[in-house]
Every structure is written in structure tokens, then in C-alpha cells.
Amino acid sequence: MSDIKSTQITWHSGTVTREERAKLLKQTGATLWFTGLSGSGKSTIAVALEQVLIQRGHPAYVLDGDNIRFGLNAGPKILMDTRKYSETSAKRFGLAFSAEDREENIRRIGEVSKLFADSGLICLTSFISPYRKDRDAARAIHEQNKSGAIPFIEIFVDTPIGTCEQRDPKGLYKQAREAVAAGKGMGFTGVDDPYEAPLKPELTIDNSKLTIEESVAAILNFLQDRKLI
Ligand SMILES: Nc1ncnc2c1ncn2[C@@H]1O[C@H](COP(=O)(O)OS(=O)(=O)O)[C@@H](OP(=O)(O)O)[C@H]1O
Numbered sequence: 540m541s542d543i544k545s546t547q548i549t550w551h552s553g554t555v556t557r558e559e560r561a562k563l564l565k566q567t568g569a570t571l572w573f574t575g576l577s578g579s580g581k582s583t584i585a586v587a588l589e590q591v592l593i594q595r596g597h598p599a600y601v602l603d604g605d606n607i608r609f610g611l612n613a614g615p616k617i618l619m620d621t622r623k624y625s626e627t628s629a630k631r632f633g634l635a636f637s638a639e640d641r642e643e644n645i646r647r648i649g650e651v652s653k654l655f656a657d658s659g660l661i662c663l664t665s666f667i668s669p670y671r672k673d674r675d676a677a678r679a680i681h682e683q684n685k686s687g688a689i690p691f692i693e694i695f696v697d698t699p700i701g702t703c704e705q706r707d708p709k710g711l712y713k714q715a716r717e718a719v720a721a722g723k724g725m726g727f728t729g730v731d732d733p734y735e736a737p738l739k740p741e742l743t744i745d746n747s748k749l750t751i752e753e754s755v756a757a758i759l760n761f762l763q764d765r766k767l768i
């Protein structure tokens with residue numbers, strides 16, 4: 540709380556309890572936090588799982604790294620081109636891929652996913668979230684929620700970098716290798732930027748071995764075991 544800059548603000552509690560929301564939606568909210576390398580399959584699994592959850596009557600919503608960076612966490616160029624923000628505010632609010640920007644990216648998503656989950660939804664977040672401390676901070680945001688702890692399920696999409704690089708759907712690994720070979724570097728996760736694998740994730744999925752359907756089924760089983768659906 541020491542980072543809060545605004546003064547004269549007071550927390551205003553609502554009167555609707557989480558139990559009332561759970562009764563209405565027939566589920567307690569939760570955040571399913573997917574983490575893994577670019578191309579590991581985070582978005583594919585999250586989107587497929589969201590579809591199954593909705594079909595089964597469970598309100599669910601995906602927050603995807605790439606998509607969120609077009610809006611809430613837009614980088615300077617997007618802000619300047621499309622929103623006519625001043626260069627100063629773009630620099631201040633836009634996020635790129637430095638360790639600090641990734642930290643802020645994940646902090647914001649930690650907060651937003653907590654709000655979604657607190658409202659009763661199953662929120663699926665699909666972000667590389669390469670730093671352990673940033674994921675732990677997102678977990679803490681959920682566990683220290685003012686209206687009661689919210690389940691935070693860390694799902695490690697543990698696909699070997701060789702598989703991710705072979706898939707390379709956006710050509711970014713190729714670009715990163717070329718940048719490194721040219722002596723410039725790109726700060727691309729797994730190539731010339733770190734990825735810190737989770738130490739104790741609630742679930743690990745190696746989707747170089749599992750089909751998308753099998754990965755989805757494994758997560759659904761876990762959610763049923765935990766009585767989250
Ligand atoms: N330097 C660098 N490193 C990693 N990824 C990069 C980079 N530049 C662009 N991209 C693209 O941005 C997507 C990752 O965004 P995230 O918001 O998930 O990243 S992070 O959690 O803040 O690290 C990632 O998408 P996914 O492939 O879906 O993971 C990439 O498409």
C-alpha cells in the first residue's frame with residue numbers, strides 16, 4: 540500500500556457478499572494464471588478452456604497478453620498513433636518489455652484479474668509473466684483481497700523452448716535470433732531475456748506432449764477436484 544500516491548482516499552465496502560455472488564453464478568470466482576514462454580500454448584489453451592467453461596454454463600473471460608497490450612497496457616507507439624496522447628504521457632503509461640515494464644504489466648493484470656474473479660468470473664490470464672516475484676505479487680493481490688481470499692491457480696505451460704521456436708507463429712524467435720547474431724539483441728524471453736519457471740505451480744501442462752483437448756481436460760479435472768466448477 541506504500542505505493543499509493545493519492546491522498547484522502549477511503550476504501551468503500553459494498554454490501555453484496557461473495558457468497559451472494561457465488562449463489563447467483565453457481566461458482567466461486569477464481570483466476571487461472573497461465574505462464575510460459577511465447578509460443579508455449581498459453582492463449583490456445585486459455586481460449587479453448589474458456590469456450591468449454593461457457594458451454595457448461597460457467598461465466599469465464601480471457602485476458603490475453605498481446606490483446607491487453609493494445610489497450611490497457613498499450614505501448615507508447617500505439618498510444619501516440621491512435622489516442623493522440625502526448626509523448627510524455629505515452630512514455631509514462633505505455634509498456635514495452637523491459638523488466639520494469641513487464642513488472643507493471645503483470646501488476647496491472649494481477650489487479651484486473653482479481654476484480655474479475657472477485658465479481659465471480661473465472662478469469663483466465665495468458666501472459667508470459669517471466670518473473671517469479673511478479674507472479675507471486677499477483678498471487679498476493681488475490682490472497683489478500685479485502686472481501687476474502689480469491690483462488691489463484693498458477694498453470695505452468697511447460698513447453699520446451701525448442702518446440703516453441705519450431706512453432707514460432709509470429710516469427711519472433713527468428714527475429715530475436717537474428718538480432719542476437721547481429722550483436723543487437725531484442726530482449727526476447729527465452730532467447731536473450733530470462734524466464735523463471737514456477738517452483739510450485741498448482742498445475743503443469745507440457746503441451747508438446749498433450750493435445751489442446753487433453754490440456755483442457757486436465758485443467759477441468761483440477762477445477763472439479765477443487766470444487767471451483
Ligand atoms: N521482447 C519480447 N519478449 C517476449 N514477448 C514479446 C517480446 N516482444 C514482443 N513480444 C510479444 O508479446 C507477447 C508477450 O506479452 P506479455 O504481456 O505476455 O509479456 S510479459 O508477461 O509482460 O512478459 C508475446 O506473445 P505470446 O507469444 O502470446 O506470449 C509476443 O508476441
Ligand SMILES: Nc1ncnc2c1ncn2[C@@H]1O[C@H](COP(=O)(O)OP(=O)(O)O)[C@@H](O)[C@H]1O
Nearest residue numbers: 577578579580581582583706708746749750751
Ligand atoms: N498442444 C498443441 N499441439 C500443437 N500445437 C499447439 C498446441 N498448443 C498450441 N499449439 C500451437 O502453438 C502455437 C503457439 O500457441 P499460442 O497459444 O499462441 O502460445 P502462447 O500464447 O503461449 O504464445 C499456435 O500456433 C498453436 O496453434
